[in-house]
Amino acid sequence: MLMEKSAVENGFIIDLSSIKNTSQLVFELSSIMEHPDVKGKNICLKLGSLDLKQSQLLSIKALIESMNAKIAFIDTKSEQTEASAVSLGIMIKEISSDLTADIAPSEEDFKDSEYKEEAVEERTENPVQDTNSQEIVEVHTEVHNNPIETTEGIEDIYDEVSAQELSEVIPSENYQPDGFGILAASEGLLPEETSKYILLDTGNVLPEGVEENSVNTESMQTLYINQTLRSGQTISYDGNVFIIGDAHPGSEIIAGGDITVWGILGGIAHAGCNGNITSKVRALKLNAIQLRIAGLYARRNDTLNVPYVQKTNEFTPEEALIEDGKIVIYKKLRRD
Amino acid sequence: MTGRVIVITSGKGGVGKTTTSANIGTALAKSGYKVVLIDTDLGLRNLDLLLGLENRIVYTIVDVIEERCKLRQALVKDKKNPNLQLLAAAQTRDKTAVNAEQLKEICDTLKEENDFVLVDCPAGIEQGFQNAVAGASEAIVVTTPEMSAIRDADRIIGLLATKEEITSVKLLLNRVRPNLIKSNEMMSVDDVVGILEIPLVGIIPEDAGIITSTNKGEPIVNDENALAGKAYRNVAERILGEEVPFLDLDEPKGFMAKIKNAIAKLKVKV
Ligand SMILES: Nc1ncnc2c1ncn2[C@@H]1O[C@H](COP(=O)(O)OP(=O)(O)OP(=O)(O)O)[C@@H](O)[C@H]1O
Numbered sequence: 007m008l009m010e011k012s013a014v015e016n017g018f019i020i021d022l023s024s025i026k027n028t029s030q031l032v033f034e035l036s037s038i039m040e041h042p043d044v045k046g047k048n049i050c051l052k053l054g055s056l057d058l059k060q061s062q063l064l065s066i067k068a069l070i071e072s073m074n075a076k077i078a079f080i081d082t083k084s085e086q087t088e089a090s091a092v093s094l095g096i097m098i099k100e101i102s103s104d105l106t107a108d109i110a111p112s113e114e115d116f117k118d119s120e121y122k123e124e125a126v127e128e129r130t131e132n133p134v135q136d137t138n139s140q141e142i143v144e145v146h147t148e149v150h151n152n153p154i155e156t157t158e159g160i161e162d163i164y165d166e167v168s169a170q171e172l173s174e175v176i177p178s179e180n181y182q183p184d185g186f187g188i189l190a191a192s193e194g195l196l197p198e199e200t201s202k203y204i205l206l207d208t209g210n211v212l213p214e215g216v217e218e219n220s221v222n223t224e225s226m227q228t229l230y231i232n233q234t235l236r237s238g239q240t241i242s243y244d245g246n247v248f249i250i251g252d253a254h255p256g257s258e259i260i261a262g263g264d265i266t267v268w269g270i271l272g273g274i275a276h277a278g279c280n281g282n283i284t285s286k287v288r289a290l291k292l293n294a295i296q297l298r299i300a301g302l303y304a305r306r307n308d309t310l311n312v313p314y315v316q317k318t319n320e321f322t323p324e325e326a327l328i329e330d331g332k333i334v335i336y337k338k339l340r341r342d
Numbered sequence: 343m344t345g346r347v348i349v350i351t352s353g354k355g356g357v358g359k360t361t362t363s364a365n366i367g368t369a370l371a372k373s374g375y376k377v378v379l380i381d382t383d384l385g386l387r388n389l390d391l392l393l394g395l396e397n398r399i400v401y402t403i404v405d406v407i408e409e410r411c412k413l414r415q416a417l418v419k420d421k422k423n424p425n426l427q428l429l430a431a432a433q434t435r436d437k438t439a440v441n442a443e444q445l446k447e448i449c450d451t452l453k454e455e456n457d458f459v460l461v462d463c464p465a466g467i468e469q470g471f472q473n474a475v476a477g478a479s480e481a482i483v484v485t486t487p488e489m490s491a492i493r494d495a496d497r498i499i500g501l502l503a504t505k506e507e508i509t510s511v512k513l514l515l516n517r518v519r520p521n522l523i524k525s526n527e528m529m530s531v532d533d534v535v536g537i538l539e540i541p542l543v544g545i546i547p548e549d550a551g552i553i554t555s556t557n558k559g560e561p562i563v564n565d566e567n568a569l570a571g572k573a574y575r576n577v578a579e580r581i582l583g584e585e586v587p588f589l590d591l592d593e594p595k596g597f598m599a600k601i602k603n604a605i606a607k608l609k610v611k612v
């Protein structure tokens with residue numbers, strides 16, 4: 007029980023269990039997420055029996071992460087949703103009545119919230135609700151016409167904001183300009199005019215306290231995503247990321263291990279974000295606006311700054327990896 | 343040094359704020375002034391694309407605010423002109439990641455070391471707008487000669503009037519098409535100035551070159567031959583206090599000109 011409780015610290019339970027379709031769910035969730043108090047919080051989603059495909063759950067995750075919050079776990083009655091969550095590495099937990107009693111604010115906390123009382127009332131009238139949920143405290147989003155009112159129902163149960171994930175990825179102190187490096191292409195070192203990627207003068211940008219390492223990425227878990235990533239969407243995973251689809255410019259993929267895009271990679275790709283210098287970035291068409299491997303950051307050459315690549319049948323798969331302190335791109339996948 | 347902080351705003355979306363920011367910034371930098379452009383359109387950033395700098399962005403304004411990097415690390419130098427620097431917006435976050443106080447602090451810091459800080463404001467009148475204007479002491483309101491854009495510009499001018507720190511509000515009329523004005527299908531410059539009643543800082547003609555320049559990541563002011571480029575260079579000179587006549591596009595009577603005749607006639611030649 008203790009463990010379960012800690013899972014919702016700094017967080018909310020958002021009860022969306024009465025919602026029966028995805029668009030309604032996204033609408034309700036996005037209006038709740040606009041509330042400034044949600045920032046930095048762990049979100050526990052209660053999803054009821056709604057079936058969510060992996061791609062739908064991923065969009066929901068992206069929505070939550072775009073507000074700088076994250077999903078702590080989800081509670082679902084749907085096997086489909088559960089499977090999607092597992093494939094995305096999202097924890098599944100049941101919100102038990104004990105737990106909710108623990109995290110529930112006292113009666114007093116409710117006093118000035120007119121909306122909440124109303125919500126609780128509605129809920130008891132709803133025969134579909136399970137008995138546990140009556141004690142759950144949270145943002146209740148019984149289909150409600152006024153999203154603003156709904157957001158006001160958010161109750162801040164715990165406040166401290168937990169540690170940032172991102173700060174591990176983008177450190178501040180190791181900044182040391184060290185001039186421009188030039189990347190090599192498979193044929194050997196090429197001058198700046200012809201090389202595809204140019205190292206940024208950020209120096210080696212590794213998170214504080216993180217050391218370069220060469221853990222075999224094959225031993226890591228792989229997250230499969232069967233969807234096109236669009237501008238503004240981020241995938242962040244401590245393992246390998248495999249995208250079946252394109253990664254559009256403006257998207258960001260950050261992985262502890264390898265990144266493989268079975269499509270056109272046009273956004274930012276950061277492989278080995280925890281210092282793993284053996285990590286690789288692969289794509290059918292490698293057109294990332296920035297390639298980052300471990301602490302090395304490289305930008306696409308300005309002469310290649312065409313954000314959107316024409317789709318053809320003639321892509322040659324490419325693989326980027328670190329060799330001799332530089333990012334090197336191989337035109338075909340190497341087989342060692 | 344205390345530089346000038348100018349916000350480029352409009353109310354309505356898509357009227358040319360970002361285009362204007364990129365071009366004025368580039369023109370001022372070309373004249374030898376130190377300029378920082380701040381993109382405050384979080385989640386829908388564009389300014390980096392117009393300048394062709396997207397591939398150089400490592401840190402954004404949100405990284406600065408959340409202390410993942412120092413301010414100077416987040417400034418991206420222009421490819422051609424080291425006098426011009428960009429502070430990019432975060433693409434994967436939204437406007438709630440920043441508040442007005444924090445933006446003001448950034449502007450205050452930047453104006454110590456720069457002649458100009460230009461803030462590209464997002465559309466709308468909500469938090470994004472409030473953030474963008476927080477550090478500014480001057481504003482350029484961009485509009486097109488359309489009723490809806492003018493209505494929104496009017497709203498913005500009203501809101502700016504409530505901000506004590508903002509001491510100058512000027513109008514930039516974009517996408518002007520002399521042919522349409524001639525045939526009375528578009529409001530004339532006089533009409534628009536007559537409605538909004540703030541001083542004009544520029545008139546930019548509709549120019550297909552702007553679209554190609556956006557795609558190339560190269561502001562049109564760099565194109566010596568483009569009319570819109572010339573018009574933006576003139577805006578920069580007016581910002582620097584010079585008296586520059588407006589480009590001559592030959593203005594006929596607009597459909598509101600008759601009504602406006604009573605009002606002191608600002609002899610503006612388009
Ligand atoms: N003078 C002009 N002639 C032709 N096209 C123009 C002109 N000014 C702007 N445009 C085009 O209008 C579109 C919108 O411009 P821009 O992105 O600068 O507007 P914005 O006000 O910043 O938009 P948003 O509100 O979305 O931030 C762009 O496609 C741009 O190329």
Ligand SMILES: [Mg+2]
Nearest residue numbers: 359360383388
């Ligand atoms: Mg814009």
